[in-house]
Amino acid sequence: xxxxxxxxxxxxxxxxxRSRASVSGAVFNVxxxxxxxxxxxxxxxxxxxxxxxxxVMIVIIACLANISVEILMRFTHAGDSTTxxxxxxESFGRxxxxxxxxxxxxxxxxxxxxxLIIIGDVLSGNQPGGLAHxxxxxxxxxxxxxxxxxxxxxxxxxxxxxxxxxxRRVESLKFSSAISVLLALVFVGICSVMAISAxxxxxxxxxxxxxxLNNHTSFFDLFTAVPVIVxxxxxxxxxxPIGFELNKPSDMILAVRIxxxxxxxxxxxxxxxxYLLFGDSIMADILVNFDRSSGSAVGSLLNxxxxxxxxxxxxxxxPLLNFSLRVNIDELLFSKKPILAKDTTRFLSITxxxxxxxxxxxxxIPDIWTFFQFLGSTSAVSLALIFPGAIVLRDVHGISTTKxxxxxxxxxxxxxxxxxxxxxxxxxxxxxxxx
Numbered sequence: 001x002x003x004x005x006x007x008x009x010x011x012x013x014x015x016x017x018r019s020r021a022s023v024s025g026a027v028f029n030v031x032x033x034x035x036x037x038x039x040x041x042x043x044x045x046x047x048x049x050x051x052x053x054x055x056v057m058i059v060i061i062a063c064l065a066n067i068s069v070e071i072l073m074r075f076t077h078a079g080d081s082t083t084x085x086x087x088x089x090e091s092f093g094r095x096x097x098x099x100x101x102x103x104x105x106x107x108x109x110x111x112x113x114x115x116l117i118i119i120g121d122v123l124s125g126n127q128p129g130g131l132a133h134x135x136x137x138x139x140x141x142x143x144x145x146x147x148x149x150x151x152x153x154x155x156x157x158x159x160x161x162x163x164x165x166x167x168r169r170v171e172s173l174k175f176s177s178a179i180s181v182l183l184a185l186v187f188v189g190i191c192s193v194m195a196i197s198a199x200x201x202x203x204x205x206x207x208x209x210x211x212x213l214n215n216h217t218s219f220f221d222l223f224t225a226v227p228v229i230v231x232x233x234x235x236x237x238x239x240x241p242i243g244f245e246l247n248k249p250s251d252m253i254l255a256v257r258i259x260x261x262x263x264x265x266x267x268x269x270x271x272x273x274x275y276l277l278f279g280d281s282i283m284a285d286i287l288v289n290f291d292r293s294s295g296s297a298v299g300s301l302l303n304x305x306x307x308x309x310x311x312x313x314x315x316x317x318x319p320l321l322n323f324s325l326r327v328n329i330d331e332l333l334f335s336k337k338p339i340l341a342k343d344t345t346r347f348l349s350i351t352x353x354x355x356x357x358x359x360x361x362x363x364x365i366p367d368i369w370t371f372f373q374f375l376g377s378t379s380a381v382s383l384a385l386i387f388p389g390a391i392v393l394r395d396v397h398g399i400s401t402t403k404x405x406x407x408x409x410x411x412x413x414x415x416x417x418x419x420x421x422x423x424x425x426x427x428x429x430x431x432x433x434x435x
Contacts, residue, residue, distance in 0.1 A: 021180050021245035025174030026255035027262075029242050029320060030235060032177040034263045035113060035184050036317050038232025040310070042267045043274030043286050045225040050210040051275070053222075055268055057229055063413055065233040068388035069256045071404070072239055073249050085241050085331055087227075088387060091394040100387060101332045103379040104237045108325035109358070115314040115321075116153055116362035118287065119167045120310040124149040136304050150363050156315060157359050165326075165351055168341050170241045172319035173319055180316035181262075186309045188270045190302055195273035205279045207272070223421040230415070231380040232267060233260070236388070237324040253425075317434040377418060385415040 027378045072087060079090045084104070088096035120126070124147055125135035137147035145151065164176055198204045211222055243252035275282060278289045287310060290303045330340045330350055340347050389408035392400050400408075 021171035021242070022174070023246065023251050025171050026242050026246055026252065027180055027258050028174050028177035029170055029238065030255055030259035031262055032173075032180045032317050033235035033238045033242075033320050034233060035181070035266065035313075036115075036232075036260060036321070038228075039184060039187070039267065039270055040286050041319075042232060042271040043227050043278070043282050045228050046207065046271045046275045047280060048211065048225045049222060050208045050212070051272065052209050052269060054225070057226065058264050058271075060269055061226075061229045061233050062260045064414075065384060066257060066260055067407060068236065068384060068411065069239055069407075070253060071392055072236065072389045073243060073252060074399065075391050076240065076243075076399060077249055078399055082244055083327070083331065084236065085220050085328060085393075087391060091305060091391050091396050096387075097334065100383070101328045103382050103387075104324060104328045105332075106379040107234065107383060108237060108321045108328075109354075111321050112318060112325070112354075112358045113365070115318050116157075116358055119156060119311045119314055120149045120153050120362055122287070122307045123147065123152045136308055139304070146154075146392075153359060153362060159384075160315050161318050161322075162355065164316070165322045165355060166348075167319070168347070169245065170238070170320070170323055171245050173323070173384075176316045177320065180313050182267060183309045183313040183316070187306055187313065188273075189268055190306050190309070191270055191277060192273045194302060195277040198277055204276045207275050207279075223418045224425050226414075226418040227381055227422045229267075230384050230418075232276060233263070234380040234384040236383045237328070238320060241324055241327065320355060322351075326354060329354075378423070381415045381419050385411040406430045428431055 042058075049057065072084065075091075076082065076087050079087065081087050085097040092099075119136065123135045125138055126149075134143075135147070135149075135152075137152060141147060160358045164173065167173060170203075193269065195204065199276075219401045238255075239252070243249065246255070253274050255378055270286075272288075274286050278286070282289060287307055290306050326347075327340060330346065332339075334340075337343065337346065339352075341410050389411040392404050392408035393412075395405075
């Protein structure tokens with residue numbers, strides 16, 4: 001089977017599906033794909049941008065994400081492909097499809113490793129710079145071999161993640177995704193209650209409505225927040241797997257819009273209340289703030305619930321990102337083979353290799369945040385904005401309007417300029433701090 005023909009075949013043929021997926025299931029799967037670990041970095045962007053610019057930027061990026069998904073779905077159904085890589089192949093040939101596949105592999109594999117690192121930190125702690133931070137299991141039961149990082153992560157991988165990643169339909173993950181969204185809401189709810197309580201007691205500082213430029217924050221630092229928000233709204237790798245299990249394209253558009261509104265509200269809520277709770281001491285990863293002693297039994301319990309709820313949330317996000325990663329790796333390496341869903345040996349082999357690699361990377365590379373911050377400014381931004389914009393400008397099906405082309409140019413310019421400035425600023429900051 002040729003690569004061109006292979007991308008025209010749905011992930012699972014229609015006659016193999018006993019029932020079509022539901023819009024509600026798609027909403028949960030899309031929302032889970034969006035939230036991921038992005039929720040943890042949003043509060044820090046409010047510290048950089050200020051409340052008003054951050055709110056405006058969240059709304060703008062959510063709107064652009066909605067437009068880019070509409071573009072992908074419209075050009076998908078105008079052609080013969082049923083995957084993101086296939087749509088890019090129709091527009092830019094083999095180079096286009098490989099570019100998408102590499103970006104998805106970088107983005108998703110990086111996220112899977114980071115998820116396991118976070119889960120390991122929550123359960124078994126870490127030692128950044130030699131300073132020990134105990135995990136929840138160690139705080140509760142003391143330090144033992146069975147709650148060490150390697151063993152606790154192995155238990156989670158085998159008994160929680162493995163059964164979920166072996167499912168062959170995205171729709172099958174709708175219940176775990178629903179629980180994942182609920183856990184994210186628990187995370188936001190507890191943060192909100194803690195922030196409101198601190199506000200009533202007068203322990204919070206008034207958040208900055210606008211950015212404050214000083215010796216520590218330059219104008220160019222403001223651009224570093226944009227790729228963070230774009231990355232937090234990057235779910236385009238799952239648009240086709242989720243969309244092609246629905247009855248019609250309009251169902252996917254509806255599911256995406258509901259999910260974007262829900263996730264934008266979650267992002268701004270956690271950003272505002274997280275900023276109120278911790279002020280300028282808020283870290284790039286808000287979970288680090290909850291790792292500090294609260295000074296009371298109730299506060300410590302709430303801190304543990306926040307950390308555990310988010311760790312459980314990430315365990316249930318993991319299978320969704322693994323799903324699209326597995327399909328794209330298969331499409332890149334085995335383009336002439338039958339579709340992955342029909343080949344059990346290949347399906348299991350790729351699944352086990354990915355799971356084992358993610359686990360080992362999370363154990364032996366405990367700090368890869370800086371590395372993937374740079375990748376997030378390139379691969380995630382490309383998937384969310386640059387590639388959809390390029391598809392519109394290429395317009396191989398002749399369906400782009402003037403409005404489409406203007407929007408596409410805005411998306412590409414915004415992505416390229418902000419990413420270039422963010423990467424440059426991060427490089428200067430990194431070498432400045434290490435000099």
